[in-house]
Amino acid sequence: xxxxxxxxxxxxxxxxxxxxxxxxxxxxxxxxxxxxxxxxxxxxxxxxxxxxxxxxxxxxxxxxxxxxxxxxxxxxxxxxxxxxxxxxxxxxxxxxxxxxxxxxxxxxxxxxxxxxxxxxxxxxx
Amino acid sequence: xxxxxxxxxxxxxxxxxxxxxxxxxxxxxxxxxxxxxxxxxxxxxxxxxxxxxxxxxxxxxxxxxxxxxxxxxxxxxxxxxxxxxxxxxxxxxxxxxxxxxxxxxxxxxxxxxxxxxxxxxxxxxxxxxxxxxxxxxxxxxxxxxxxxxxxxxxxxxxxxxxxxxxxxxxxxxxxxxxxxxxxxxxxxxxxxxxxxxxxxxxxxxxxxxxxxxxxxxxxxxxxxxxxxxxxxxxxxxxxxxxxxxxxxxxxxxxxxxxxxxxxxxxxxxxxxxxxxxxxxxxxxxxxxxxxxxxxxxxxxxxxxxxxxxxxxxxxxxxxxxxxxxxxxxxxxxxxxxxxxxxxxxxxxxxxxxxxxxxxxxxxxxxxxxxxxxxxxxxxxxxxxxxxxxxxxxxxxxxxxxxxxxxxxxxxxxxxxxxxxxxxxxxxxxxxxxxxxxxxxxxxxxxxxxxxxxxxxxxxxxxxxxxxxxxxxxxxxxxxxxxxxxxxxxxxxxxxxxxxxxxxxxxxxxxxxxxxxxx
Numbered sequence: 001x002x003x004x005x006x007x008x009x010x011x012x013x014x015x016x017x018x019x020x021x022x023x024x025x026x027x028x029x030x031x032x033x034x035x036x037x038x039x040x041x042x043x044x045x046x047x048x049x050x051x052x053x054x055x056x057x058x059x060x061x062x063x064x065x066x067x068x069x070x071x072x073x074x075x076x077x078x079x080x081x082x083x084x085x086x087x088x089x090x091x092x093x094x095x096x097x098x099x100x101x102x103x104x105x106x107x108x109x110x111x112x113x114x115x116x117x118x119x120x121x122x123x124x125x
Numbered sequence: 126x127x128x129x130x131x132x133x134x135x136x137x138x139x140x141x142x143x144x145x146x147x148x149x150x151x152x153x154x155x156x157x158x159x160x161x162x163x164x165x166x167x168x169x170x171x172x173x174x175x176x177x178x179x180x181x182x183x184x185x186x187x188x189x190x191x192x193x194x195x196x197x198x199x200x201x202x203x204x205x206x207x208x209x210x211x212x213x214x215x216x217x218x219x220x221x222x223x224x225x226x227x228x229x230x231x232x233x234x235x236x237x238x239x240x241x242x243x244x245x246x247x248x249x250x251x252x253x254x255x256x257x258x259x260x261x262x263x264x265x266x267x268x269x270x271x272x273x274x275x276x277x278x279x280x281x282x283x284x285x286x287x288x289x290x291x292x293x294x295x296x297x298x299x300x301x302x303x304x305x306x307x308x309x310x311x312x313x314x315x316x317x318x319x320x321x322x323x324x325x326x327x328x329x330x331x332x333x334x335x336x337x338x339x340x341x342x343x344x345x346x347x348x349x350x351x352x353x354x355x356x357x358x359x360x361x362x363x364x365x366x367x368x369x370x371x372x373x374x375x376x377x378x379x380x381x382x383x384x385x386x387x388x389x390x391x392x393x394x395x396x397x398x399x400x401x402x403x404x405x406x407x408x409x410x411x412x413x414x415x416x417x418x419x420x421x422x423x424x425x426x427x428x429x430x431x432x433x434x435x436x437x438x439x440x441x442x443x444x445x446x447x448x449x450x451x452x453x454x455x456x457x458x459x460x461x462x463x464x465x466x467x468x469x470x471x472x473x474x475x476x477x478x479x480x481x482x483x484x485x486x487x488x489x490x491x492x493x494x495x496x497x498x499x500x501x502x503x504x505x506x507x508x509x510x511x512x513x514x515x516x517x518x519x520x521x522x523x524x525x526x527x528x529x530x531x532x533x534x535x536x537x538x539x540x541x542x543x544x545x546x547x548x549x550x551x552x553x554x555x556x557x558x559x560x561x562x563x564x565x566x567x568x569x570x571x572x573x574x575x576x577x578x579x580x581x582x583x584x585x586x587x588x589x590x591x592x593x594x595x596x597x598x599x600x601x602x603x604x605x606x607x608x609x610x611x612x613x614x615x616x617x618x619x620x621x622x623x624x625x626x627x628x629x630x631x632x633x634x635x636x637x638x639x640x641x642x643x
Contacts, residue, residue, distance in 0.1 A: 020315070028311055032311065032315070039318055039322050042322060043321075043328070046325050046326065046328065046329030047329070072328070073328060076277055076324075076325070079277075083284045087314055094291075094303070094307060094310060098304065101298075101300045101303050102300055102304060107307070110304045112301045112304040113304040113308075113379065113382050118441060120441070121439070121504065122441075122503070122504050125580075
């Protein structure tokens with residue numbers, strides 16, 4: 001089970017990296033969304049995958065009878081989902097504003113802050 | 126069976142029973158205070174006239190709290206408080222040691238002077254868009270990052286400061302700012318995601334996120350667990366946050382676009398949070414792995430220094446020059462972390478604190494120069510000396526400080542770093558440090574000659590006076606720089622203790638696990 005999930009996480013990461021290498025901001029945005037999910041799946045898999053095993057120690061016993069999925073990574077994911085979703089929302093609005101204000105979604109052409117042919121600094125008085 | 130999960134279940138072994146002492150509250154107070162003031166400012170959305178007053182009172186309070194915390198930690202050693210009474214490593218711990226408290230105090234000081242500078246820099250529309258609440262939330266994130274004792278919690282504070290910084294960066298909504306924020310936003314989000322990946326692996330390998338617990342457990346796992354890989358992942362993530370070459374390109378693309386006070390805050394605080402996290406993880410949690418990775422870190426540091434300062438040489442815009450100088454300074458801190466030992470780590474911490482004060486001051490100077498000369502390009506700025514001699518003198522001192530010339534604060538960390546590098550035989554690293562210092566002197570010297578010393582051709586002439594809210598913050602930061610440069614012993618003693626506490630974290634661990642722990 002974990003091996004299949006590891007493979008899935010790998011696919012997610014490669015898709016995310018491929019998308020983020022694009023010049024176009026919408027693809028980068030989609031890449032960021034996939035990247036967030038890749039990380040969440042990674043942490044989820046790292047916390048052990050079991051089905052229908054409650055992580056509760058029975059009375060009288062000192063440890064779990066069988067390995068159960070760790071609940072803590074799932075709590076971490078919950079936090080990470082909220083954070084990555086809110087960042088995604090912010091970046092989506094930002095990209096929309098950038099498209100409206102700069103009239104392009106190509107990052108190569110976004111050169112307002114760093115103009116292309118800037119003069120060199122003066123060499124003397 | 127039902128009885129076993131009834132409320133009578135015995136939890137006494139899992140909970141803290143003693144009430145936290147008054148001093149322990151100081152660990153959490155900087156964060157709680159900033160969040161409370163930020164929330165108050167959000168509620169007072171309409172009377173924006175009140176915002177600056179409340180913020181400056183709030184930031185003065187933060188300086189006081191962090192000052193008390195620093196005194197407490199310097200006298201009695203690290204302080205810990207756990208959330209929800211759960212014993213560590215189960216409860217999230219906030220632990221302040223000397224390094225964290227020093228960074229938090231300096232950050233609060235920088236934020237306070239920036240708050241005063243903002244009186245003349247942030248107009249009503251900036252206030253209406255929420256400059257002051259965002260500033261307080263940024264400080265909550267920065268303070269939390271410096272004081273937390275839990276790796277995942279550190280990630281959360283990184284995100285808090287990141288989202289506040291997005292808001293501050295895009296405050297004016299001008300095309301330039303939106304362009305800068307796009308690059309800053311995407312690349313920083315990728316950096317924190319890398320941090321999250323490393324955190325996920327860390328938990329999968331060690332089964333704990335508490336820093337003191339990690340420092341203890343890493344010892345027994347050195348032979349079986351991929352700790353060098355783990356440390357490498359953290360190194361990449363934090364180096365990207367700190368803007369180290371070759372993952373530094375988001376910084377020069379964005380730091381010159383927002384309001385001057387926002388540039389100053391970011392230049393002073395944000396990259397240093399990355400450096401602090403790097404020091405914390407590489408030196409305290411994974412010291413053996415740091416040795417393994419030290420060559421990578423040293424090469425990255427040397428390249429960051431040289432590439433940064435060469436970038437500064439090629440710029441004409443005052444604030445873009447400063448952006449590259451920040452990058453160059455980060456290289457020196459990385460070099461210190463790579464060299465290690467009391468001199469290297471102490472030098473890196475000292476350099477970071479010095480850089481917080483000086484870079485903020487220089488950004489203030491760039492803002493004042495832009496206001497006096499109506500331009501931000503050193504090709505057209507001229508004759509600022511005639512317009513305000515006092516401002517010129519303060520800027521010259523900051524230029525000396527950032528170049529590492531005595532008698533200013535940049536000199537001592539540079540001496541420590543060069544000596545530490547020579548002590549371990551890394552002459553090329555020492556040479557890179559000195560070369561970067563030399564080139565920085567050329568950059569700042571040219572800046573001063575062109576913008577201040579050169580005779581103005583147009584619109585120059587009569588002297589002007591500057592308001593205390595404008596010149597005061599610059600004077601305070603320059604004064605601190607000069608003071609540290611002339612009388613470094615007290616700060617140096619604190620920094621050496623902080624570096625020793627990171628290298629040998631038994632006091633830190635004892636503060637989290639008073640009874641020896643599980």
